[in-house]
Amino acid sequence: MSVMTYIGAIGAAQQEAMSADERVIIIGEDVEANVYGTTGGGKQRAEQGDFVQQFGKNRIRNTPISEEAIVGTAIGAAMTGLRPIVDLSYSSFLYMAMDQFVNQAAKNRYMFGGQSSIPVVFRSAMFYGLNTGAHHSDRPYPMFMNVPGLKIMAPSSASDAKGLLRSAIASDDPVLTFEAVPLWGQKEEVDDNEYFIPFGVARTRREGKDVTVVGISGSLPLALKAAEQLAEQDIDAEVIDPRTLVPLDTKTILESVKRTGRLVIAEPAHRTCGAAAEIAAVVAEKAQPYLKAPIIRLTALDMQIPFSPSLEKLMYPTTETIADAIKKVCGRTAL
């Protein structure tokens, strides 16, 4: 075990995958210089050099700023023998390649009656809460949840990030990763050995009997903190991290809600048709008789993100707003 940061764990997963399988390549803007710290760096860089030195320029390549071509090329390469990892850096940049995600990555296997498999990973990071302004702060994973054929992971911890990314690279289907940049520096004990966390299996981060709190991506650590605070007030919250949004482990969430009878969902994405909306709908359909209180969603409101730090801090769920919502569904304060 080593203490790793979230971003360090992503780098470790990439290095393991590049070492394990020569068909794995990394392409993207500025990947050769390890600008974002996932293609070398840290202790590994000092000891083994960066990925260019380790794996050669044939397998790690800078690309032009051409998201549509990068994404399409990676899909074509995946259909013909490679297992590319595409580093798209900011999640907002995915929009430039929307046609390729929606019409090629997601549809080719289906349309062609299973003739193709498309083992490709598209990594991107959500730079929200960091005063990057409206163009760089997006948390767009719900848009892609609406595209059947894509798999989506949104880890909230270093150990999950490493194990899920290995599974993503090993998957024969296109996977989009949405990394939470506010969590990049968070540290956790991570297994140095190779391990794979299956998609579609939620992780219960804290067991509790009074209320189920589902935290997605950067909202998960806030939910955990809120749960710890409320333990002192005799509220026992169960905190669940779905970890992957497609497939979504509704079973774990439903079982929890049936025990606790209460549900709070927190996520940094917009409200309409978000992951929280989907989870709330599933629970309303399948566990409504167990509910002792209305479901509460904590999301970014359907509003663009302002630049000023004093304004941006108003935009996403916080430990306090999550704690307040838990108290409400538990009847401690008025709904």
Place this chain on the structure above:
Amino acid sequence: MNNWCIEMKAGRNLDKDTLLEMQRRMLRIRLFDERASKMVKRGYIPGTVHTSIGQEAQVVGACMALGKGDHMTGNHRSHGHPIGMGSPLGPLMAELVGKATGVCQGKGGSLHLADYSVGSLGESGITGSAIPIAVGAALSAQVLGENRVAICFFGDGTANQGVLYESMNLASAYKLPVIFLCENNFYALSTPSHTVTGGRIVDRAAGFGMPGVLVENGQDVMDVYDAVADAADRARRGDGPTLIEVMTYRFREHSEGLRINVDYRDSEEKALWTSRDPIVMFREELIAEGISNSDEMDAIEAEIEQEVEDCATFALESPDPDPSIAFQHLYTDEYELEGAL
């Protein structure tokens, strides 16, 4: 040189079998699409189709300049491309009709044919969308050290899609073994492409540091073959991509059943191009060169007519797909669908 060969302009010699196979494949495309057109009209093929009638030389010349293991991506007008690569007709026609025996098991249809067994990675109903897919096939060839090339077919209308230029730049920068082939049939549906295109398409190659080759007589299967074979040679040598613009003409409307009130193509123009039918011209050339004779050509035409007859019968007599297939092939692994219809 024996008398079974035509001496090509680039010095390439093709044996008789190959030349006759070119004619066979052009005939397959022509007769397949004529049959498809009738089947749309009679309601056997749902939706519509875009035929390659008139453009057979451009398709077959390009496809036959490639080899086994090479890859191809198409566009919305793409029945011809898999046929050009050697696909059997039955599963293609069954796909157009929407049957279980279709090459995509009835889930693609006319606009989304793919036949991986001949290197056809799929056509795309979204114009331009499959261009970077071919670039990706070239990237995998380069990274894996496999001596493959890839070709993407797109039209003069799509030549104004940004993705083409992102793809050409990436391919040129990486020196990828890919061929960009513009099938210039002069019209983007009804819009004369010169009215919406700045400069010549072929000249755009220079801006990306790659050769641009203009095939003025795209109705000559040999001219197209030459240009593509040269580009494939360059690609295999590691000299990177080529842009080829082939001037051709579609004899029929943009899509079957489409009625356009404006006469956007004048009758003189249409008459000129239809008088230069690529299949008729190649037949005459093969006979004039002493490679074949009219009896042999007639026999080949009868053979392909029968093939097309058989493929239509196969398609119409095939069963509908099992309903369960609608819910398969989204992912490679088991996937539990939520909800009810």
